[in-house]
Amino acid sequence: MKDDVIYQAAFQCTKSFEPLLSDPKIIEDSARFKVWVGNVGASRIGVNSLDFKLRDSSHIKNRILSLLDDLHECLNNADAIIKGERKPWDQCLEDSQVDDNEDEYIDALAKDSSNTSGFGTELDQIRADVAEIVNCLYQLSTTTQAPAPHDQYMIAHHLVIEDAYIRLDISAIMVYELRETSLALATRLAEANARRRRYWTFRQTRNNHKKDYPQFQLAAQEDDPEISSAIPLPESRKINTLDIPVPPPQSEDGTLECPYCFTVIFISTPQTWREHIYSDLRPYICLEESCRSAGQHYLTQNQWMEHVLQHHWRNWRCVFCPSATSFESSLDLRRHLESRHEDSVSNSSQVDILVQSGKQAKKLDTCTACPLCAETLQDAGVYRQHVGRHQEQVALLVFKDIKK
Numbered sequence: 001m002k003d004d005v006i007y008q009a010a011f012q013c014t015k016s017f018e019p020l021l022s023d024p025k026i027i028e029d030s031a032r033f034k035v036w037v038g039n040v041g042a043s044r045i046g047v048n049s050l051d052f053k054l055r056d057s058s059h060i061k062n063r064i065l066s067l068l069d070d071l072h073e074c075l076n077n078a079d080a081i082i083k084g085e086r087k088p089w090d091q092c093l094e095d096s097q098v099d100d101n102e103d104e105y106i107d108a109l110a111k112d113s114s115n116t117s118g119f120g121t122e123l124d125q126i127r128a129d130v131a132e133i134v135n136c137l138y139q140l141s142t143t144t145q146a147p148a149p150h151d152q153y154m155i156a157h158h159l160v161i162e163d164a165y166i167r168l169d170i171s172a173i174m175v176y177e178l179r180e181t182s183l184a185l186a187t188r189l190a191e192a193n194a195r196r197r198r199y200w201t202f203r204q205t206r207n208n209h210k211k212d213y214p215q216f217q218l219a220a221q222e223d224d225p226e227i228s229s230a231i232p233l234p235e236s237r238k239i240n241t242l243d244i245p246v247p248p249p250q251s252e253d254g255t256l257e258c259p260y261c262f263t264v265i266f267i268s269t270p271q272t273w274r275e276h277i278y279s280d281l282r283p284y285i286c287l288e289e290s291c292r293s294a295g296q297h298y299l300t301q302n303q304w305m306e307h308v309l310q311h312h313w314r315n316w317r318c319v320f321c322p323s324a325t326s327f328e329s330s331l332d333l334r335r336h337l338e339s340r341h342e343d344s345v346s347n348s349s350q351v352d353i354l355v356q357s358g359k360q361a362k363k364l365d366t367c368t369a370c371p372l373c374a375e376t377l378q379d380a381g382v383y384r385q386h387v388g389r390h391q392e393q394v395a396l397l398v399f400k401d402i403k404k
């Protein structure tokens with residue numbers, strides 16, 4: 001990667017778009033990609049080139065190279081699927097002779113293809129990935145003097161969070177629809193919202209020299225600081241009824257400047273705006289109480305769920321009663337061993353070993369309780385959709401705090 005140059009990678013991508021230009025969605029992204037290449041000088045060599053502009057910003061250059069690499073791979077995969085050289089996972093599923101974990105996972109995610117954020121086929125998924133990569137390239141091109149968006153999230157993350165709205169969000173989460181949420185989880189969700197506000201404040205500070213744009217301000221900066229101690233909870237903060245804000249008017253070429261992150265984006269359908277808003281919010285975080293990366297934001301339900309399945313989709317089984325139902329947590333198994341099998345376990349270190357060895361990957365079709373509202377969710381796919389929707393709603397609370 002170190003020795004790579006952007007103009008070669010950009011040229012490769014332009015080439016890889018060519019065999020796919022019978023697909024209307026790809027045509028659109030190909031056009032946007034070409035505009036990006038032209039605007040930033042990605043295909044140029046010399047002092048006007050993007051390679052030259054980024055000669056001292058290796059982290060941005062590497063990010064762009066890695067995006068171009070991903071784009072190239074996505075396009076090649078799409079080409080191989082269309083040519084019949086590679087079987088997409090949706091067809092592997094139809095053959096239904098698969099039962100290893102990975103295919104079960106795909107199955108669970110594919111089940112709800114009616115969901116707007118679900119993907120019916122691998123090609124659909126690739127189309128969405130291509131669009132997302134091109135969006136990222138656009139975002140990076142407006143911030144070449146600043147850290148990449150992800151870094152800004154991390155900077156925001158490290159700021160001391162003393163936000164009156166944390167308490168307001170905790171109340172909104174616990175008082176309304178999600179009353180089964182523990183205080184620890186509600187706080188985690190509220191802190192994620194604090195990071196979202198800080199991110200926008202950060203973006204706003206960077207852009208406040210642009211006088212002709214609407215100045216958005218966090219209401220918390222204007223209101224009485226006492227708001228945090230006595231909170232009248234407005235009905236408008238009711239989770240389950242929140243929606244994304246309407247987009248500002250587009251210019252003739254279909255672009256607009258997002259009034260929250262100030263990125264210039266290309267909007268082809270209302271769905272593109274929705275996707276952009278959710279990419280600003282990064283709505284998904286891990287809700288496992290013991291998670292070591294609890295502050296990590298995920299851009300998509302799939303990325304978040306992948307983390308959940310990889311690290312937390314587990315249950316515990318008792319060696320003495322193999323036919324018994326499994327336990328949701330290590331603590332439940334420990335209690336069971338101590339109360340039911342007193343005679344068989346002699347000391348606590350033996351219990352530790354039995355708890356440790358009782359841990360197993362949970363089947364994808366195992367019923368699991370929603371950690372926020374306690375509803376029983378029948379499998380991993382339903383869990384993703386249901387808990388994902390709660391998280392989107394919580395993230396949308398952020399808009400309640402922005403004043404024009």
Ligand SMILES: [Zn+2]
Nearest residue numbers: 258260261280
């Ligand atoms: Zn935005």
Ligand SMILES: [Zn+2]
Nearest residue numbers: 286288291311
């Ligand atoms: Zn986790």
Ligand SMILES: [Zn+2]
Nearest residue numbers: 318320321340
């Ligand atoms: Zn037992």
Ligand SMILES: [Zn+2]
Nearest residue numbers: 370372373375
């Ligand atoms: Zn729920």
